[in-house]
Amino acid sequence: MKDPLEELGSHLKRKGLRLTEERKKLVQLILSMKGHFSPEELLKHVKTKRLPISRATIYRILPVLVSAEIIQQSLLTEGQTRFEVTWNKDHHDHLICTYCNKVIEFQHNTIEIMQREIANRYGFILEHHVMELMGRCKDCRN
Secondary structure: OOOHHHHHHHHHHHOOOOOOHHHHHHHHHHHHOOOEEOHHHHHHHHHHOOOOOOHHHHHHHHHHHHHOOOEEEEEEEOOEEEEEEOOOOOOOEEEEEOOOOOEEEEOOHHHHHHHHHHHHHOOOOOOOOOOEEEEOOHHHHO
């Protein structure tokens, strides 16, 4: 398997773009992040690292990284789009607490099988999916 920068370089080349040093540094920072992040949280990390990367560059590169399958857009909590690194990570789904925004990642084979069965029933080729179940975590229920 290619490394993520090689994959991004190939992806950008197909779009007629280059993998600039600025983009490389930003992707390396994103790949080092743990958990889920918003564009604004990423911008704070950029500033902390004193990288010369603008807010506009961050907002432009995120959709490119999604289409290159390096990150995934998800978790629409409090109206804010969040992202997570998916490169070289196993698929998982999310339980999201609508009170405290806690995210619990889980895997369940039966759910995955049912999704493929449903897709097959409708003649649909499933390429990927994001499952987010919203509710209240046990801490917030008490």
